[in-house]
Amino acid sequence: MMFWITLLLLIGLTASALIHAFVRTRGADPKENKDLSIYLNQLAELDRDLERGVVDPADAERSRVEISRRILAADESESRRAADAPRTLTNWAIASTILAVAASSLGLYAWQGSGGLPDLPREMRLAQSEDLRRARLPQQQMEDAAAERPPLPLSEEDADLMEQLRAAVASRPDDLRGLELLAFYEARLGNFIPARVAQERLVDLKSAAGTVQSEDRERLWQLMQQAAGGRVSPELEARARAQFEADPRDPAARYYLGLLYAQTDRSDLAFQLWRPLVDQDGARVYADLVRQGIERIAFEAGVDYTLPPQSQTDALEDLPPGEQMEAITAMVNSLADRLATEGGPPEDWARLIASYGVLGQTETASAVWTEAQQVFGEDEAALSLVRDGAIRAGLLE
Template sequence: MTFWIIAIFIAALSAAPLGLSLWRARGIGKQDQGQADTALRVYRDQLAEVDRDLARGVLGQADAERARTEISRRILDADRQKGKSDTAIAAFPVWGAALLMAGVIAGAVALYTSLGVPGYPDLPLTERLRVAEESRKSRALQSEAEESAPVFQNEIDPNHLDLLERLRAALETRTGDLRGHELLARNEAAVGNFVEAYQAQSKIIAIKGADATSQDYAELADLMILAAGGYVSPEAETALVRALERDPDNGTAIYYSGLMFAQNGRPDRTFTLWQGLLNSSEPNDLWVPAIRDQIESVAQAAGVRYTLPPQTGLAGPSADDVAAAADMSDDDRQSMIRGMVNTLSARLANEGGTPQEWARLVSSLGVLGDTERARAIWGEAQVVFGADPEALATVRAAAEQAGVAQ
């Protein structure tokens, strides 16, 4: 009841200026009418004065006629003004202003009844946090999310599928083959079989046991989230927690943890995680584009004023870097380029990267004359980007330039 009293009071305040304007217009009409009546009396007195002056001989006949004509014109003007005032008074009666105000208030109440949520209770911050936590704990499991996830479809090379089938068959009797399961997880993901991919990743972690790394668990969570269509399930959250226990700075785990909080009504925690991760990330880290696309809306939902910083360029050796080394001695130049290439190679192996970065790595290895390694990177890129023809074409162009594309 308190809400309705406040709402009606606010609506009345909104309608008051309109009613006041009408009331003032009515008052102006009354004032104009009084002024017109006064002018008529004055003009009639002037006509009588002209007649008296004519009788006393003060005015001649011609002058008296001209005076009467001018005064008569003024009388007609005053009479017309009085008629307009009467119309204004009739057009804006007091009851009309009151009725209009009541209509505005009734319309506002009806609009809220239709579009709003009458009777919805107050939801203080503590209550909202409690509801969000309950929602997080009771959300759908991984298997339930997979049932409603979109099916990934892509044209796949039959030879690739044949090799994948042979790899699956071989690993049925080689359950402890770590390298085999790593290849299986990558290839299953490349063809869009994310459920099979995270199952293979789970076996990798089981084989490694206590030696499983933060990145192993982050990759498991990544595959589970892909299998669930972008949804972070409780099982994926468990993998993220284990990844962060081993490395609190794991970017993949931090990004998906923020996504999980966003999906469960805690944009404030999402913003905190994503802002810190964005500030500490390289421009070409995999999660940077996703964070940049969403962080401003997340900040708005969290009630935070935030402006996205400008994007900077990619890291890693470029053609300019290689050209800049031309004036160095052969040993120094090779050492510098190899150091940059090794840094990029290690990051791509551990964290992944964009097709442009993979292409840059292949090109740089070609410049160094390390064709065997360039060919190996090209082969790995075909697995990583096998499901994305456009991305694969970018790397293929670099491989052809380096002379390692088949």
């Protein structure tokens, strides 16, 4: 109610200011009338001449009477001109102004505003957001509530292979390779719940053995979100928050925690978590996801924010072909130097091998592939990712 009272008062004040501009007389201030201004100046000049003794007092009095008569005549003429203004037209202009101000103000608010929202202090809004976060269903119930997707059609042969894979994993629940394959193919079929179950088992086993990789965690988090219908469950939040506390720069943890806050009416916290991802090195996938919605999140948070230009990789399209090749070569060399000195995830090794293949440097690509096999040893999941790069480079079939 207080909002609407304030809005009506503002409309009334605006309309009053406009009405005043219509009805005020032009002769209210003598300085606004040219003739009156001249006569007043003549009176002042006559008084100064009289003080200096350059004019006879009798002549000065006669001049004063004449100037006063002209002032009265000019003032009467100005008043008559103001009174002769078309009063009906003025009244219509006043009424139209009031209606236009009220209609445009209320119409604009009806279009862009949220009149149905109650007046909420900031503390109450924060409390409601916290209630939303606490009231979320557990992962299992979110999965039960999510709309089921129709399974993808499979040939009889492929269906038999999937049944064999499921049976094999059921008989050997600790087989890491079997769990990895089951999670991968179930997800490809759109069966996100069994994919999530298999990936969660894989991550738990690897975590106990101390061999879990960031890619394993991120794949699990993605499947948890997909199985829950796009929502961030309390279980997913707990995993992402633990990783964020261990490494605040972790892009996956930042993304999922930001998504949680975006879903629970805390756009301010979501923006704080997402903004570094746009420029953070190594967060390309999450940066692309964030770029799709960060400007809306910033607007909801009351932040004036414009997305910066995309990375230099995306800017290559605007370069001439010759300069594109030079830029690509420089980027590949920079990636190779970083992997040689600092190491990196298997995705970067795969990208480097594939890039050498694109540049036609097959021997160099082969050498990097050999080195990658030594770096990742018997980590089949990592080697599988690197192997994709070798295939793209034409080293493997």
